[in-house]
Amino acid sequence: MPVQKYRSLQIKLTPQRLAILSYLNGNKTHPSAEDIYKAVQKQYPTMSFATVYNTLEALRDKGNIRELKIDPAKKRYDPDNTPHHHLICVKCNCIVDIHEDFDLNLPGKLTRGFDLIGKSIEFYGICRKCK
């Protein structure tokens, strides 16, 4: 287990957290808290949701994962830090990453006094399975 890799996160590395990090590492499925809980529970049957949420919150605050607001029923998490967008199926809610830079800028006169931080583009459609 590449513990070193996670030292930079500056959070206590417990076995449960390492299991969560390992599950998230390279994961392209945009899992919910429950997905993560179920996966890690196989290895640590006494795991609690509190620990999952606690860890996800810490990782989010450290900028290590992104909290997606795409699914109205539950939060989903994206461990891919590189800038990218999403293509979402309106039927099954599956999410596919779009790694493409769209060179899109909000004209200065439309910023309404906001300090801009970033942008996010979602494309909606029906996936191959659902049609």
Next chain:
Amino acid sequence: MPVQKYRSLQIKLTPQRLAILSYLNGNKTHPSAEDIYKAVQKQYPTMSFATVYNTLEALRDKGNIRELKIDPAKKRYDPDNTPHHHLICVKCNCIVDIHEDFDLNLPGKLTRGFDLIGKSIEFYGICRKCK
């Protein structure tokens, strides 16, 4: 009350629904179900959340309002039917409309077999009040 205006919705126009429609009409605040409930409750103190949700669902299905997935804590509703995007404050979650057409297209080779339906762009920042 311009009842005629709403006949095209093809839903039963009860007094409660007219109050909701009147609250939504021209509303730029992107209210939550609770915001709507509180507002209409002043006029109809016996109103229930079931009626609010029931009406919002009907309006959404008729294409009259959009359900926003911007706020992870609760659904918010947008009565503006014209195509537009949003600028969101990451601190107070306030939402401002951006009426600008960005001429953005997903290249065919990136559609991953999806039938495309639409797109949505969110800009994030900190609003004037919050800085």
Next chain:
DNA sequence: CTATCTGCAAACGTTTTGCATCTGT
């Protein structure tokens, strides 16, 4: 007249919290 809507309360799924115990650093 009757299909649909209302209001209430109970149920639901997700997320948060309090707290005693434990553990990484």
Next chain:
DNA sequence: ACAGATGCAAAACGTTTGCAGATAG
């Protein structure tokens, strides 16, 4: 040693549901 994490259960929160009675069309 101690700040901070864990596990458990209970609570909170927004939303949905079942149903009896009311009402728009």
